[in-house]
Amino acid sequence: MDSSTQKSTIPKRMPSSLLERNLKTTNLLVRIGLQTSGDMISDIFKGKTADFNKSLLSKKNIFSTVETLKQLRGAAMKFGQLVSIDSQIIFTPEISKIVGQLRSSGYSMPPNQIKKILDKNWGKGWLKNFESFQVHPFAAASIGQVHRAKLKNGPELAVKIQFPNIRETIKNDMRTLRFLLNTSSFLPKSFNADYYFEICEEMLLAESEYTVEAENIKKYSDFLKNYENLKVPTVVSEYSTDQILSMSYQEGSEFSFENSLSKLDRNRLVEVLIQLLLDEIFVFQFVQTDPNLANFLLKSEGVEIVLLDFGSCTNVSSETKNLYADLLDVGLTLDRQKIKNFLFQKGFLPDEMDMATNNLINQLIDTAIDELARNDNFDFANSKIFELIELEQLKEFQKIIPQTLLSADFVFIQRKILGFLLFFRSIEAKVPILKILKKYSSIIQNK
Structure with missing residues (x-):
C-alpha cells in the first residue's frame, strides 16, 4: 500500500471499545481539574485574585480538551462541525478556538488497523486488485477517513473507511461529550447545547449507514442529470459495504x-x-x-x-x-x-x-x-x-x-x-x- 498523502495526519489507533473511550474522557476531566486547581493556587500565592473561568480556559486545558476529543473523533468532530457555523456569534474566542479545531482531526487510523478493516470487508486478497492504495487519508469524515486508491484496469477511487465499532459507540459518546462539556463549564449557560447534541446524534447515526449513503448518492445523481455545474461521485458497488464506501475520486x-x-x-x-x-x-x-x-x-x-x-x-x-x-x-x-x-x-x-x-x-x-x-x-x-x-x-x-x-x-x-x-x-x-x-x-x- 502506498503511503503518500495530501493532508498531514498523525497515525493513532482509534479507540474502539466503550471502556477505552470512557477512560480517555475520565482522564481528561481529572487533568482539567488538577490543572485548574493548580493555576488558581498559583495565583493566590502570587497575590493575585483566583479566577476560576480564566484558569479553566487556560492554554493547557484547551490543548488537553482538543487533543482528547480529536482522538475520539466521531461525536466530537461532528459537534465541532455543527457548532462552528454559529461559533462566531455565540462563543468567546477561547471556546471558538476549541470548536474550530474539532472540525477536523489531526489523527488517522494506523495502517495495521486499516488493513484489518479492509481484510474483513474485502477479503484478505484484496490488494492484488489494486495498482495503489494510499494508507494515509487525504480527507477526514466525522466517523471515518477517506483514502485514495487506484484499481488495476479500473478507475481511481475515494475509499471511505468507517472507524471500528463506531455505530455502537455513538450514543455513549454523545452522553460522554455532553457530560464533559457541561461539567467543564466550557459552554456558556445561554447556549442551547441540547439542541445541538440531539441533531449531532441523529446525523451521526444516519451517516453510519454507508449502504444508505450509497443509495442517496445514486438518487441524487439522477436528480442532477441536467445540471451543468453540479456533479456527484459515482458509487463503486463492488467495493462498498456497510463499513466501506468506495466512489470515483474527484x-x-x-x-x-x-x-x-x-x-x-x-x-x-x-x-x-x-x-x-x-x-x-x-x-x-x-x-x-x-x-x-x-x-x-x-x-x-x-x-x-x-x-x-x-x-x-x-x-x-x-x-x-x-x-x-x-x-x-x-x-x-x-x-x-x-x-x-x-x-x-x-x-x-x-x-x-x-x-x-x-x-x-x-x-x-x-x-x-x-x-x-x-x-x-x-x-x-x-x-x-x-x-x-x-x-x-x-x-x-x-x-x-x-x-x-x-x-x-x-x-x-x-x-x-x-x-x-x-x-x-x-x-x-x-x-x-x-x-x-x-x-x-x-x-x-x-x-
Missing part, C-alpha cells in the same frame, strides 16, 4: 475566500448554490442537510461544484414544502405586517412578546426588506442583518423560536440555510436574491 478544492476566484465567479457560485437549495426543497423534495462546507468541492477548471457526503439527507414532506412555498410568497410581499402575521399564524412567534423582543423582530424584518428592495444585488458582507444577531440579540431571539415544535426536516433545512448565509457572507458575495426568488416563485405557481 479533484477539487474546498470552498474558501482563498480559492482565488474572481468576484464574478464567487457570485456565480453562490447563485448555483441558491438554485440547488430551492430545487432540493421544491423539486427533489430531498435535501443534503449537513451544512459542513467540506462537503463541497470546487473544480479548478471553472465554477463547477462536486457534492460529497450524503450520509445526512432528509426527505422533504409535502407539509414542509408547502410551508416554504408560503414563506416565499409572503416574504416577497416585502410587507412587514403581512410577514409578522404569517409568523404568528404558523407559530413561529408567540402571541405575546415583550417590547424588546418585538422591537428586535421588527428590526430584523425591516432591515431585510430594506436591503432586498434597495439594491439589485444583496451585499452579504455588509448586510446589517448579521449585526442584529450578535451574541446578546441572539440570546433573546433563541428564546422565542419554538424549536421543539418544528418538524425535523424543517430544522435540518434551516441549519443548511444558516450555513449557506454565513458562507456567502465570508466570501463577500453579492447576488440578486430578490430577482432569483421572484423568478422561482413564479415557476412554482405555474406548476
